[in-house]
Amino acid sequence: MKANAQSNAASSAQPVAQPGDPLIVIGALAPDNTLPLSVLHDGLAVRVPRWIRVDQGDQLEIRLDGYTLYTLVVDAPAAIGDFVDWTVPAQSLPQEGRHEMDYLITASSGFQFGTEPTPILINRTPPIYDNIPVPPRFPEEVIANGITAQYLALHDDQVLVEVPAYLGMQAGDRLHGFWAASQALLPVPVSASDIARGWIALVIPGDLIRATGDGRHTLHYHLTSRAGFDGKHSQIATVQVSLAS
Structure with a gap:
C-alpha cells in the first residue's frame, strides 16, 4: 500500500518524538496507556519520529501485535517532517486486553530497523x-x-x-x-x-x-x-x- 505522510512541525500540545524513539500513542491515559472511550470511538493517533536518514523508496510500517496496519513509501524525502502521524481507525483496534504497537523501517537499500514496542491497554468493561x-x-x-x-x-x-x-x-x-x-x-x-x-x-x-x-x-x-x-x-x-x- 502506497500512501502519503502526514507530517507537521512538532506541536507543544503533543509529545515530541526523537529519532529512534518508540512509537508514541497520543491521547492514551498514563501510566499504562489505557485507551479512553473517545480514542476507541474516533481512532488512535500515533506518531513515528523521522528516522536518521530518509531516502526515496524507504518504507515505513506501523504495526499492531506484529500485524501491519499502515504502510508509507517515501516519494519525496523532503516532505517528511520531524515525525509522521497516522490514526489507527477505530474498527482496526482490538476489543479488549493488552497489546503492543511498533514500527518498522525498511531502507531503500533493504536494511531494516525497528524499535521497542509501545504497550497499549484496551478495557471496554464497565x-x-x-x-x-x-x-x-x-x-x-x-x-x-x-x-x-x-x-x-x-x-x-x-x-x-x-x-x-x-x-x-x-x-x-x-x-x-x-x-x-x-x-x-x-x-x-x-x-x-x-x-x-x-x-x-x-x-x-x-x-x-x-x-x-x-x-x-x-x-x-x-x-x-x-x-x-x-x-x-x-x-x-x-x-x-x-x-x-
Whole structure:
C-alpha cells in the first residue's frame, strides 16, 4: 500500500518524538496507556519520529501485535517532517486486553530497523463487570433519626455518604450520585486514598436537601470506568428528611 505522510512541525500540545524513539500513542491515559472511550470511538493517533536518514523508496510500517496496519513509501524525502502521524481507525483496534504497537523501517537499500514496542491497554468493561452496585451507606445517626436541621448544623451543612469499594476499583474512575431520584451531585473522581481506605465519600449538600424538602428521599449512584464506560445504576438507599421538626 502506497500512501502519503502526514507530517507537521512538532506541536507543544503533543509529545515530541526523537529519532529512534518508540512509537508514541497520543491521547492514551498514563501510566499504562489505557485507551479512553473517545480514542476507541474516533481512532488512535500515533506518531513515528523521522528516522536518521530518509531516502526515496524507504518504507515505513506501523504495526499492531506484529500485524501491519499502515504502510508509507517515501516519494519525496523532503516532505517528511520531524515525525509522521497516522490514526489507527477505530474498527482496526482490538476489543479488549493488552497489546503492543511498533514500527518498522525498511531502507531503500533493504536494511531494516525497528524499535521497542509501545504497550497499549484496551478495557471496554464497565465498572464491577457491569453488575449492579450495592446501595450507598448513610451514617448510622442518619439511618436512625433521619436528616434533621440539627444534624446539618453539626455536620458542616452536609451529609457524607459512603460508597463501598467495588470489584476492579481504579484510581481515575468516577462516581456519579443522584439525590431524590434525579438531582445530580458533583461527580467524584476515585483516588488511590479511596482505594486504600475501602470507600468513597459522596456529599449531599444542605442546600439541595432543603430544596427537595421533607419526606422520604432516595440516593443512588453509578460509576464510570477510567476509560469512560458507564456502569449500571446502583441499588437505592432511602432516608427520611425532617427539617421542620
